[in-house]
Amino acid sequence: MGRWIRYSPGRIQLTNRSGGNVQLDAHFMFVRETKTKILNFFCFVQLRRRWLGELGFPYWNPIRRRFSPDSPFFASGNVERELLAKQVALDLTEDEINHLQKFVETESRRISCPIVGCPERLKSLDHFEDHYNARHTASCSVCSRVYPTSRLLSIHISEAHDSFFQAKVARGYDMYECLVEGCGLKFKSYKARHQHLIDKHKFPSTFEFFKKTQLSKKRREKLQRQHVSRLKHEEDKEAASSDAMEVEDKASVDGLVSALSTLTTSDTTPSNVSFGRRHGRGLTFVPRSVHKEKRTESSSAPGPTN
C-alpha cells in the first residue's frame, strides 16, 4: 500500500484525449504511489472560498409554505376550473340535453393520444401517462434507462444486458453498431465505436451512450455473484488485493461520464479522481466488457511512469 503524499494547494491542469484541457484549483491534493507505480490521485476541489463545513449546510427546517391562487403549484387542480372560466348558455331540447350528457359522460372522457399516428384513446390523464410511458418512450425494462427510439433501446439492451452479445464480443466479432441510423458500420469495441462517432459523425467527445451507474460495494458484489464465471474471476481479483483494484489505466478513464473524469493528466498517465473512498471506486462508469477488455490489455503493457 503506497503512502499518501500531500501536495500543497495549487492549480492543476488536466488534459483530455482531444487535447482540450481544464484547470482546477485543488485545495487538497494527495498523491499516492502504489506498488505498480501508478499514481492514484485524490484531490478535493473547492469551487468557492467558503468552506463546505457544518456552517454551510442548509439543514432541514420546517417552515410553512403558502401559495398564491395563481401559483403553478395549484395549476393541476385549476385545469378544470379554467375551462369553466367562461360558459356558454346553451338552448337545447330535453332530448338534446340527455344525449349531450350521455355523450359527455362516455365519449368525451376518452382523450386521443396526441402523438402523430397513434390511434389510442385514453380514459384519463393517468391512463395517458401510462400509455405514453409504455408506448412512446423506449425504456429498458432491466435498468429503466430511457431512449428516444426503439432502435437505440434495442442496441442498449444487447450491449448492456445480453450475455450472448458479450460472448460474441469476446470472440472478436464486430458487435457494436454505429448509433447513427443508416451508417451500418460495426465495431469490435465500445471504444472503437465511440471513436467512430466522434471522427465520422461529429459527436462530442463527451457523449456517452452507456453511462454506467456507480454501485455501492454491496450492490456490485451482488451483481457480480449473479454472473458467469469469467466475472467471478474479476471478483476474485478484486477481493485479492485492493491495490490491484486501484490500477486504473487510461482506457478505463475514457469511459467516464463526467467531463472531469474523462480527463487524464497526460495520455500515458492514468488518474483516478475519487472522493475520499478508500477503495478506488472512481471508474465504474465503464461497461463491463470494456473494463474486462482493457484489463487484458493492460496486463501486457508496462505501467506508465510519471
Next chain:
Amino acid sequence: MADDGSASNRRDPIKSSVGHVAGQRRRQQAVTVAKERRELLVRAKRLCRVGTNGDVEDALVENEMMIDEEQPILEAQAIKSVEELKSAVQYQGKGAMQKRVTALRELRRILSKSEFPPVEAALSAGAIPLLVQCLSFGSPDEQLLESAWCLTNIAAGKPEETKALLPALPLLIAHLGEKSSAPVAEQCAWAIGNVAGEGEDLRNVLLSQGALPPLARMIFPDKGSTVRTAAWALSNLIKGPESKAAAQLVKVDGILDAILRHLKKTDEETATEIAWIIVYLSALSDIATSMLLKGGILQLLIERLATSSSLQLLIPVLRSLGNFVAVDPKAVLTILIREQNTEESIIGVLAKCLRSEHRVLKKEAAWVLSNIATGSIEHKRMIHSTEVMPLLLRLLSTSPFDIRKEVAYVLGNLCVESAEGDRKPGIIQEHLVSIVRGGCLPGFIELVRSPDIEAARLGLQFIELVLRGMPNGEGPKLVEGEDGIDAMERFQFHENEELRVMANSLVDKYFGEDYGIDE
C-alpha cells in the same frame, strides 16, 4: 488560492458534463409531457359539445370539421338575424315590443345552438349596439332576458369577443339590482361572469363600475339557480391575483355569514362555487381569513371533505383548508386538538384525500399536512400517531413526482423541531427512526436523483438528517445501502452549485477517508 478571475475556466468543463445534458433531456421530456397532457384536456372538453345535427357518432371528428359544415350556414343566419333586429329596434309602431322580442329570440337561438356560436359574424353585423339598446331601463323582462342571453354567449368566446361587451356592462350591472326579476338578474350575472373570466383588465373595469356589491347580494337567498350563477360569477370577479376585489367583498354586510351558511347546507353544485370564493378569500384577504376562522369555517370544510365524493367540490374545499392552515397553523391546530377523537377530524379527512385516486387531492392533502407538521411537537406527534403514516410512506415510493415531493415535506417536517433563530434545528429521533424503518430512504434518494432542484435539495437535506440523527451511527450504512452515495456523487459535477456543495460536504463528512476502515 485561485481567485475569481479564473472562475469561468473552472466552470465550463463542469457545465459541459454529460450528466448535465442528460438532466436537461429529462427535464425537457417532463415539460413536453405536461404540456401535451394539458392540451389534451382542453381539447377533450371542447370536443364534448354537439352540433345542430346531433351527430355524435365519432368523437374523433375534430370540432373544426363539424364547424366547417355548419358554420357558414350559422353565420349567414346570424347576420340575417341581426339585420332583422335592427329593423325591429327602429320600428316604432304597434307591436314593436313583440317584434323586438321575436328578433332577439331568433338571434339568441342562433347563438345558443353550438359550443362555438357565430359570434364574429354577429359582431361584424353590429349586434352589440342593438343589444345594448334592448337593455334600456323599463324594457319588458322578456326583452331584457333575451338580450342578456345573447350577450352571455357573445362573451363566452375569444378575448376580443368578450371585450366587445364593454358598452353593455353598465346596463348589465344595473339589472343585477333587487328590483329585477330573478331570471333577468341571473342572466346578467352570467354575462358578467363571462366577462370577469376573461382577464384582470376586464375584472378591474367591472369593479370600477360597481359590479361587486349587487352581485354579492345575489347570494343571500337560501337557494335557487340564481345563487349558484351569482356565486360562480363572483368567484371569477375576485380571483385576483390582485387582492382588492376580495377586500371589497369582505366589506359587504352579511356576506361572510351567507358564505358560511351555504357551505354548511347547500347542494354540492352551489357549494362548489362558494368554495372557490373561499379559496380566493383565504388566499387574498387576511381580514376574511380571520373572520371566517372565527365563524367556524374549518369545521364546515372538514365536514364537506368527509361527506362529499364530488371531485369538483373537494378540490376547492381542500384548497381552502390548505390556505387557512398555511396562514394560521395555530388556529387550525387548536381545532385539531379539540376534535382529535372524532371521525371527522382533520387528519381523518386528509387521510381520505390521500387515499383518493385523484392526483390533485393527494398532492394538496400532503401539502396541508406538511404545514400542520410545522407546528409544535404535540402536533407532529399527533400526525405521527395516526393512520396517515403508512399512507405517506406508500405514496413516497409509488406516486407521481409532484405528490412525492409534498410527502417528502411532511415526513421531513415531522422529524425536525421547528427551530427558533439560527440554531441548527433539532432532530426528533423517535420520528426519524420510525420513518426510516418504515422504508422512506429509497424514496428520498430517488428525489435526490430527480432533475427538479427543489426535490434534490429536499432529498439531500433528509439524507443529512439520517446521517446525523440515526442512533448508533447507523446513518451512513443505511444511506450507503440504498445507493445514497452514488446518488450524491452524481452531484460532483452538477450544474447547480448549492447542490454540489451540499452533496460534497455530506460525502466528505460522513464517507471520508476513514469510512469503511473497519471492514
